[in-house]
Amino acid sequence: MDLGHEIRTDVAELQLFGCATQATALTIALALREAIGRRIGVDADEMGFAAPEAVHPADAPNWSAVVFDRASGGAGFSAELARDPVSLLRTARDLLDCRAEGRCGDADAVHACPRCVLAADSQHAADDTDRKAAFELLDEVVRRLALPARYAVFGPTTVYETSPLTEAFSKAMENDPGSRLWVWLDADPTNWDFATWPAGRVLERWSRRGRTVHLVVDEQALRAADPVTRRNIVFWSQRVGADLVPRPAGAALTGMVFANGKAIAWYGGSSQNPGGAVDALAAAPGQPVVRGTIASVDFNDAIQPETLLQEGAREMIFDVADELDGQAEGFGERLKALMKSGSPELDRVLSAACVSLAYTDKYVSSPLTVRLVTEVVRAFANATTRVEVVTLAQRQNPSRRSGGLAADWKDFAIRDLVLESLLSTISPLARVRHEEKIQHRRELRIVTTAGAGSLFFDQGVGSWRVASSSFDHDAPVRDQVAELGQPFTIENAPHGTFLGVKLD
Numbered sequence: 001m002d003l004g005h006e007i008r009t010d011v012a013e014l015q016l017f018g019c020a021t022q023a024t025a026l027t028i029a030l031a032l033r034e035a036i037g038r039r040i041g042v043d044a045d046e047m048g049f050a051a052p053e054a055v056h057p058a059d060a061p062n063w064s065a066v067v068f069d070r071a072s073g074g075a076g077f078s079a080e081l082a083r084d085p086v087s088l089l090r091t092a093r094d095l096l097d098c099r100a101e102g103r104c105g106d107a108d109a110v111h112a113c114p115r116c117v118l119a120a121d122s123q124h125a126a127d128d129t130d131r132k133a134a135f136e137l138l139d140e141v142v143r144r145l146a147l148p149a150r151y152a153v154f155g156p157t158t159v160y161e162t163s164p165l166t167e168a169f170s171k172a173m174e175n176d177p178g179s180r181l182w183v184w185l186d187a188d189p190t191n192w193d194f195a196t197w198p199a200g201r202v203l204e205r206w207s208r209r210g211r212t213v214h215l216v217v218d219e220q221a222l223r224a225a226d227p228v229t230r231r232n233i234v235f236w237s238q239r240v241g242a243d244l245v246p247r248p249a250g251a252a253l254t255g256m257v258f259a260n261g262k263a264i265a266w267y268g269g270s271s272q273n274p275g276g277a278v279d280a281l282a283a284a285p286g287q288p289v290v291r292g293t294i295a296s297v298d299f300n301d302a303i304q305p306e307t308l309l310q311e312g313a314r315e316m317i318f319d320v321a322d323e324l325d326g327q328a329e330g331f332g333e334r335l336k337a338l339m340k341s342g343s344p345e346l347d348r349v350l351s352a353a354c355v356s357l358a359y360t361d362k363y364v365s366s367p368l369t370v371r372l373v374t375e376v377v378r379a380f381a382n383a384t385t386r387v388e389v390v391t392l393a394q395r396q397n398p399s400r401r402s403g404g405l406a407a408d409w410k411d412f413a414i415r416d417l418v419l420e421s422l423l424s425t426i427s428p429l430a431r432v433r434h435e436e437k438i439q440h441r442r443e444l445r446i447v448t449t450a451g452a453g454s455l456f457f458d459q460g461v462g463s464w465r466v467a468s469s470s471f472d473h474d475a476p477v478r479d480q481v482a483e484l485g486q487p488f489t490i491e492n493a494p495h496g497t498f499l500g501v502k503l504d
Contacts, residue, residue, distance in 0.1 A: 012068070019054075019063050027112050030049055034117045035088045039080060048069075154265060172259055244308075265293070320492065326490070358387075360439075363462055370419050443455070455501050
């Protein structure tokens, strides 16, 4: 009779292609757990070891080196391998070097022994090890993983950062209540999308725990951005508790943490762009993410948020509550009237004949948004206006609405036919242009015979809702166009929205 039990615990598996025997993999597992134990100050036998067979891309024999926590539920010991695999591989290789001081001195020794990686719980596995093959394999791997000199931007302290940057920032801050975090943002501010930026959650979490967090920005580019972009950035930074600080000259980093009396910096990766994936391991092909210790960077005083909210000479912000509510028909006219009421110059420019109009919005995906965009175009354009609506070619995410006018089309080809049909009734020069990727902000660019400018939406036309209504997304296009032309009432969301205008 066989007895056994099942536990859940932390496991780290290292797959090294070219590890052709189980004895080699088992020896590497023993060396890794010894390296981990020395790194974090625990006995190696707090962790178990194994060498299961692994898949090889060329179907060749291959084995994995596995280290796991013996404690039920895991203790986080084996997870150290994922945090710094390159350094631990180097230590494991050195432990298997019989020529090192204190070892047996036999460079041709085949089996592992207590002088290298065998502990009390593994002494009976000596005959199942292949120290020589394990050392040679790790030596080759470590040489391949050596950091090229051109990437050693922090000098001899430079190492690869193998953890996602969000995890790396958090790990550096967790043990010091007085730690501070700086994250560099070097992309165009108009493209920042904080709602989907993983680093944003890190900033907010540590700010709520009393840490000081900062966003390092190009102050000149931020001040030159449109008023809606500036306002969104200010509101978001205040919500998460992050200061905005000007980027210092000569310090083009990705992030920096000051904790426990030293500054740890990162270079590479894409945390600079809140529209990108902060967990990426490279900013460009061949550019790894590295970290190292540096002298603390000197920053200027934080940017005062109120200075970013001030309207420029040819700018204006409109807070919109229920001013545009009512029948869908006339939505654009009400919007135009609101804009013209802002100033005599806006009235002059928008009252003139419209030469060209371009609306860019990645979220034109439902009958409701198509109808409202059409109403906006109808209010500003005429039969001779060059009209262009720029939106995504394919759906990014499933619709979050169950049905009716607010539900996305499953097939964007149908969306295009409906939108093009509606726009053609306004101007024969209208067209829909597709992009695979579009910036987050929604912009209506207008050129008239009296001037030009852009209207920036906080949420596009997506802030307006419609009462429960039916719409047949599978009907023939002609029927969908007719159905979409029927009267219905729209209402702004309870929290409202805001728009910004910037004249050239």
